[in-house]
Each structure stands twice: as structure tokens, then as C-alpha cells.
Amino acid sequence: MSKNSLFIIMTLPLAFLLSSCSKDNEIPGGSGLIEATEVTLAAETAGQLKALFFEEGDSIATGDTIGIIDTITIRLRLQEAEAVRKTVATRLRTASLAIEQADQNRELARKEFERVSALIKSGSANQQQYDKAETAFNLAQLARQQAVAAYDATAAELTRAEASIDLLKKQFSDCFPVSPKSGIVVNKYVEAGELVTPGKQLLRIAKLDTVWVKIYLPPSELTRFSLGAAAYIDPEDGRSEPLNGFVSWISSEAEFTPKNVQTKEARADLVYAVKIMVPNPEGALKIGMPISAEIK
Numbered sequence: 309m310s311k312n313s314l315f316i317i318m319t320l321p322l323a324f325l326l327s328s329c330s331k332d333n334e335i336p337g338g339s340g341l342i343e344a345t346e347v348t349l350a351a352e353t354a355g356q357l358k359a360l361f362f363e364e365g366d367s368i369a370t371g372d373t374i375g376i377i378d379t380i381t382i383r384l385r386l387q388e389a390e391a392v393r394k395t396v397a398t399r400l401r402t403a404s405l406a407i408e409q410a411d412q413n414r415e416l417a418r419k420e421f422e423r424v425s426a427l428i429k430s431g432s433a434n435q436q437q438y439d440k441a442e443t444a445f446n447l448a449q450l451a452r453q454q455a456v457a458a459y460d461a462t463a464a465e466l467t468r469a470e471a472s473i474d475l476l477k478k479q480f481s482d483c484f485p486v487s488p489k490s491g492i493v494v495n496k497y498v499e500a501g502e503l504v505t506p507g508k509q510l511l512r513i514a515k516l517d518t519v520w521v522k523i524y525l526p527p528s529e530l531t532r533f534s535l536g537a538a539a540y541i542d543p544e545d546g547r548s549e550p551l552n553g554f555v556s557w558i559s560s561e562a563e564f565t566p567k568n569v570q571t572k573e574a575r576a577d578l579v580y581a582v583k584i585m586v587p588n589p590e591g592a593l594k595i596g597m598p599i600s601a602e603i604k
Contacts, residue, residue, distance in 0.1 A: 338523030
């Protein structure tokens with residue numbers, strides 16, 4: 309065996325060991341684009357947009373009214389529904405009085421029927437008188453049942469009228485859409501004066517006080533950290549100190565590297581997505597900003 313062959317055989321294990329150690333010491337990391345939790349606010353009622361109070365770049369807080377949609381039609385329908393409710397409520401009171409009257413008539417008919425029943429047993433009343441009293445009592449009972457049925461129908465009508473009013477009040481409230489989240493207005497889709505319909509997008513709001521980036525790592529690197537692990541974020545803007553973050557999510561399924569990775573070779577690899585949350589109280593990180601991340 310030549311000296312060169314012997315040297316190669318002896319150095320191969322050492323080279324493998326050094327290569328293995330180098331990989332073990334390599335810090336898990338990757339690059340990606342800054343993303344944020346976003347909410348798109350849409351109209352819930354139809355009408356002309358009378359005013360819009362926010363522009364792109366404005367800060368917005370939860371519960372802020374973002375604009376006004378024309379309320380004239382809803383107000384008129386609400387007034388009409390209130391008038392219907394008053395009318396039905398009056399009819400319901402009348403139906404209640406009808407039940408009271410039916411109760412009194414039935415009680416009088418019952419007493420007369422019982423009196424005639426007692427007289428016919430003693431021979432002081434005839435069958436015709438008995439039949440007449442019995443018929444009057446049965447008719448009084450039927451009249452009360454009809455009065456109760458009329459009351460129930462009117463009560464149901466009142467319930468429908470009140471539900472209609474509640475719906476119109478909800479539609480009136482929808483004319484003043486409010487922000488469900490605090491954040492920054494990143495897109496405005498309408499202008500004052502436009503006609504909007506339910507589902508029409510108005511604004512898109514991004515929560516920028518905490519942003520996130522998704523990187524992709526091979527399976528061999530997942531065992532080197534766990535959920536909640538600290539991470540360093542470098543926006544590559546010349547700052548001397550990296551930003552702090554933490555691992556908030558690790559995918560449970562492997563996938564091929566997304567197409568936005570530059571090389572075809574890298575895109576062919578199976579990797580796991582890792583989401584890193586980054587506090588951003590000063591708003592230094594913007595949506596779409598490219599950054600690099602390392603997990604400690």
C-alpha cells in the first residue's frame with residue numbers, strides 16, 4: 309500500500325468527524341419576510357358611505373368608529389316598525405280584555421246551567437230550558453277559547469314586530485362600523501361617497517406591535533430547540549444589536565421548501581415550518597421586510 313493511500317485512509321475518519329462537529333455546532337436559522345396578523349373590515353349593511361375617518365398609515369384602536377354609512381333608509385324603516393309595534397301592542401291589550409269578558413260570560417253561563425240542572429231534577433224546569441242553558445254554557449266556553457287563541461296570535465305578532473325592530477336596530481348600528489382590532493391601517497378600499505353593500509371591504513388593519521416571520525428548517529435541526537426557544541432577528545439594516553424573538557409554533561408536518569426560496573436544490577428538500585414571534589413596539593419592522601433569524 310502506498311503512503312498516499314495510507315494517508316487518505318487515516319484522514320477520512322478525522323475529516324468526517326470534523327464535518328459532523330461543524331454541523332452540530334451550526335446554529336439553526338433561516339431567512340424570511342416579516343408578516344403580521346391582519347384583519348379586513350367589511351360593511352355589514354348597504355348604503356352610501358357618508359364618511360371615512362381613517363387613511364392608510366393611521367393608527368386605530370379597538371372600538372374606533374371608522375366611518376358612517378347612510379342611515380336615512382334604516383331610520384325610516386325603524387320608525388315604521390315602531391308604529392307597527394304600538395298598534396299590535398294595543399290590539400294585544402284589547403285581546404286581553406276580551407279574555408276577561410269571556411271569563412265573566414262563561415262564569416255566568418256556568419251558574420245558570422247549574423241552576424237549571426238543579427231545577428230539572430226537582431221538576432221545576434223543562435228539557436227545553438235545560439238544553440238552552442247547556443248550549444249557552446258551551447258557547448261561552450268556546451268564546452273564551454277563541455279569545456285566548458286571538459290573544460296568542462296577537463302576542464306572536466308582537467314578538468315578530470319586536471324582532472323586526474331589533475334587526476333594524478342592528479342594521480342601524482352597522483351603519484357605524486367599528487374596528488375589531490388595534491393596529492395600523494394598511495389598505496383602504498373605499499372612499500366617502502361610494503355605495504357599499506354587505507361584504508364590501510372597507511379597511512385592512514395590521515397588528516404591528518408584534519410581528520412574525522416563518523423560516524424553514526430540515527428535520528435534523530428541529531431536535532436542537534423547542535417551543536418557546538429564544539431567537540435573534542437581524543433585519544440587516546445596519547443595527548449593531550439584533551432584535552429578540554421566540555419560537556411560537558413548529559409545524560407537525562414536513563413539506564417541500566416553498567417556491568420563494570431561491571435555488572431549485574433547496575426547494576426540493578423536505579423541511580418544517582417554524583414561526584418566530586417578534587415584539588415590535590417601535591414599529592421598526594414592516595410587513596414584507598426581509599430578515600434573517602437564528603434560534604438559540
